[in-house]
Amino acid sequence: MYALQISSHIILRSNWTATRRMHSTLVRKLRRLQLLKENAEQCVEVLKSSNSKFVLFYDSKPLMTKSGSDLVVALKSLQDLQEKFQSCDEILKTSVLLYNYDNNKNEEVFAVEIPPGTEVKDDLGEMLSGKFVTPRKALMLVSDRDIGMLSQAISYLHWHGNNQFCSKCGSRSIKTPSGSHRHCSDCKTTHYPMTSPVVITLVHHGDHCLLARQPEFQKNFYSALAGFCDIGETFEAAVEREVAEEVGLEVDNIRFFSSQHWPFPASSLMLGCHARLKEGTEQKIALDKAELEDALWFHRDEVKKAVLFQPKHFTKTRTDKMPWFSIPPPLAIAHHLIKSWALN
Ligand SMILES: [Zn+2]
Known part of the structure; x- marks a missing residue:
């Protein structure tokens, strides 16, 4: 018991020292970069x-x-x-x-x-x-x-x-x-260079989530809803507005998931978030056809299949396990947003 306590203590102390070293290296590096940004010579x-x-x-x-x-x-x-x-x-x-x-x-x-x-x-x-x-x-x-x-x-x-x-x-x-x-x-x-915040939202309702496709997407490719934040908006307000504009639905319980920088079309900060269809509100999708070609509610089991069968796994011989649609690859934050909900 005593030996166990000693070894735990050593491990904890060793981890603490390693963590402190890692932090100080990171801080030193970032401060050096900050200095180089400010000092031209x-x-x-x-x-x-x-x-x-x-x-x-x-x-x-x-x-x-x-x-x-x-x-x-x-x-x-x-x-x-x-x-x-x-x-x-x-x-x-x-x-x-x-x-x-x-x-x-x-x-x-x-x-x-x-x-x-x-x-x-x-x-x-x-x-x-x-x-x-x-x-x-x-x-x-x-x-x-x-x-x-x-x-x-x-x-x-x-x-x-x-x-x-x-x-x-x-x-x-x-x-x-x-x-x-x-x-x-x-x-x-x-x-200073500008970055445009973009909300990318997975709307869900019980065991279904909403995925949509733009006309320029490849065949049967569906993703979460996305749109630029307007000046003066919080990201939550941008989510509410984008969902209302694109599919005519009301959402609440908006939760930030994670973010990703994306350099196209210029420089965007993608803010991935989950949102829940507001209880007691319309569930029927009213599509904005100027923005989207299609939007559907997908069952969690279908979405799981799409997460597990990414395009690189597709073969010409189709099986029942393969979904009829595909979602963004792991490079995109939308993939992780969808995955986090489907495999939850
Ligand atoms: Zn000037």
Whole structure:
């Protein structure tokens, strides 16, 4: 008994020490990133150091490389870029400091873009030992570790590309080396990148949940309801409004589930939530046909099947166990929202 107490004590103390070490490493890393965001000179120094790594974009496509049978985000050094490009300084001017990287490594990661008009060879990807892949495809392929970093890089570069001029006075604005904001060269206004909050809602009623499809979805593909928050709305109010507008129903008991950043169409913060059909209110769906092609109540057993049989498991030979519809893949927050309800 005594020995057990001693060993428990040691384990607890050891866990506590490890947790404290992990926290202090994370805090140190985040504070260093904060400093680099605010101090242009230090950021440039880090940008041009041999420790830094670069995610390279060309024509808005990230460079990917093979790792075993997988494609991963290619991380290049400054030396790699200097060897391959005469216009390396022009590429470095597009730098954006990324946060979502392995916090235990003592290196900073920047996204950089080969500027439009740069003369490049046809086999540029090959020359860099990789391949430029469309952003959507790249996000489908990368590991969980890289998905946040890549999503952030795509959004930042997109925002800088579309915000070269001050929205207040029209003068050219200047990107800071970290890319966290831009300064107007004339009226001195500081501009920060914008993220649009989007509510994505799974409405349920007893053992049924509501899934809908937009006309552009692939055949028999259904998902949760989604829509942008309006200015001045809470996320709960946005859920109530979106559900009312799109399917003509009233909901309550709105609960936040989790969130995900998504870089399309620009930069969205997806707020996944559950909502319950309000008791005593209309259950019949009144579809907004300008937004949706179809919306249906699905039984929990059907949804379970769809969760368990993801598209990669589909074969040409259909069995009774396969559902007639599919839901979003695990990459999307909608998948986890639906799964959490179906397997509950
Ligand atoms: Zn201005």
